[in-house]
Amino acid sequence: MADADPKTAAPSLEAIRARLDGIDAHLLALIDERAGLARKVAEAKAAAGDAGKFGLRPGREAQLLRTLLAKPREAATPSLIVRIWRELIGDSLSRQGPFHLAVFGGKTPARSVEVARMRFGVAPGLVQVAKPEEAIAAAKTPGGVAVLSLASDTPWWGRLLAEPKLRVFAALPCLNAWGPLNALAAAEVTVEPTGRDLTYWVTDAAGPAAAIEEKLSHDGVAAELIADVGGLKLFGLMGFYQPHDDRLARAPGRLTGVIGAAPEPLDA
Secondary structure, eight states, rough: OOOTTTTSSSSHHHHHHHHHHHHHHHHHHHHHHHHHHHHHHHHHHHHOOOOOOOOOOOOOHHHHHHHHHHOSSSEEEEEEHHHHHHHHHHHHHHHHHEEEEEOOOOOOOOOHHHHHHHHHHHEEEEEEEHHHHHHHHHHTTTTTTEEEESSSSHHHHHHHGGGGTTTEEESSSSGGGGOSSEEEEEEEEEOOSSSSSEEEEEEOOSSSSHHHHHHHHTTOEEEEEEEETTEEEEEEEEEEOTTOOOOHHSOOOOSEEEEEEEEEETTT
């Protein structure tokens, strides 16, 4: 039997391990450089008089991750890419100033903590709270983020109508591959359109959700019910809507309003 051609033979286990060692060393150097740049960002903000200002920019993060996921690759899954970059982004934010999470888990406390860590990484401090009001209060402190479970007997989303500075900016988890929608995140941040978004809209309109969805559709608004508790309904609207959009002003209900928007799942 002829010997295998060394040019086409599969690499040995030793060769593969050596290559992995080289990649790990290169990754470490790049991660260390990135962490150093995050520190320089904090220094630049301090020099500009913005020390301690919350650096969270959810729209920019979504666009970065979509760009990465669109690049050619052979083996790295969306889950792997998003988990790595979420950790890098979370660590960077924590180096730039205060950054902490308050999680109201509702009926799914463990899952809500899990999706919070998937979205924000392990760098920010995290506390679990028993009431949505506690999470909302924490989100009004410097660097605060409220993670609020949708599996709840409390229509906490109605409370955000009275908190104009607090905006929903993220839906958790951020990948369809990680399971169904569990929670929303809110903070005092600027929410910007990313090109593929869902707007979160609250109404106290009576009647079935299907009737409200049909009414909205007459104005060209595609809506889907997310939660209905205590007479307050939460809908997801396809697209990015401003709070004072005329189409929503004509929507049913006396107590209504936009409470924020978030990018669609990154693997949608």
